[in-house]
Amino acid sequence: xxxxxxxxxPREAARLIGVSYPxxxxxxxxxxxKTVQTPGGHHRIAQSNLKPFLEKDKAKPxxxxxxxxxxxxxxxxxxxxxxxxxxxxxxxEVILAVGDTNVTAxxxxxxxxxxxxxxxxxxxxxxxxxxxxxxxxx
Amino acid sequence: MTISARNQLPGRVxxxxxxxxxxxxxxxxxxxxxxxxxxxxxxxxxxxKTGDEVKVVVKSTEVMLQxx
Numbered sequence: 537x538x539x540x541x542x543x544x545x546p547r548e549a550a551r552l553i554g555v556s557y558p559x560x561x562x563x564x565x566x567x568x569x570k571t572v573q574t575p576g577g578h579h580r581i582a583q584s585n586l587k588p589f590l591e592k593d594k595a596k597p598x599x600x601x602x603x604x605x606x607x608x609x610x611x612x613x614x615x616x617x618x619x620x621x622x623x624x625x626x627x628x629e630v631i632l633a634v635g636d637t638n639v640t641a642x643x644x645x646x647x648x649x650x651x652x653x654x655x656x657x658x659x660x661x662x663x664x665x666x667x668x669x670x671x672x673x674x
Numbered sequence: 675m676t677i678s679a680r681n682q683l684p685g686r687v688x689x690x691x692x693x694x695x696x697x698x699x700x701x702x703x704x705x706x707x708x709x710x711x712x713x714x715x716x717x718x719x720x721x722x723k724t725g726d727e728v729k730v731v732v733k734s735t736e737v738m739l740q741x742x
Contacts, residue, residue: 610738611709630739635704640680641737651741660740667736668710670699671677671729672720673684 542620542631543572543580544655551656552617552633553589583619583633590617590633612663614639618655623648632661680734683708687726690717701730 544552549569550560563569564579569589571579616634628648632639639661653659685703697717699710708730722728 613740614706614708629734632739635706637683637704639683639732639737640734641739642734643737643739647739651739653739653741657741662738662740663708663732663736665698665709665711667732668708668712669679669731670701670710670712670716670720670722671675671682671731672722673727673729 542583544583544586544619546571546579546581548655549581549586551654552619553586555589587636610662611665612661612668614661614663615658616661618653618657618659621648621653621655630659632659634661677731679731681730681732681737683730683732685728685730687722687724687728690722690724692717701728703730 546560546564547557550557560569564571564581569581570585571581574580614632614634616632616639618630619633619638620629620631622629623645626645628643628645630641630643630648630653632641641661651659683703685701685708687699688702688707689698689700691698692714695714696711697714699712699717699722701708701710710730
């Protein structure tokens, strides 16, 4: 399972939950948002600490996830926010927070650059329904 | 069972449409509905019914990304 605890800078966190950078700074100063500090004294926020704020962000009107990008035939379009990007050689690993879970995508490094993906960006994961397997839980 | 696939999303079966050879299974994962097309044989082998707790499994190389 993809790790659910990426560390984000205050600026990335602000983009992720849709508030301004000064608001995030204020929340850190007042203790509303817990952070860990780097050896250099910079704040880093764990993705899991942003969950309650993401819930509130969801309350804003959004387009139904399957109707978001109707130009493509793919049945599964999961809208989420980019929480991690790692580009290495030819490939890139992009992790998207979708609701309570993370979705990992491996795309080419060129595709990641072309999309100009950054942490906090809104993007959708697109999965052909024939590529989806079902595992029974017992 | 351990599977290497990076994406394993827990959900509940909401609808199963059976065809002659294939079956269309819709799973609710949080607020999202995920559609899966698997063989009818698999549905029978797994004895899938609506309301069952399942995991939706997707290899990360099968996931495309789209930006507005």
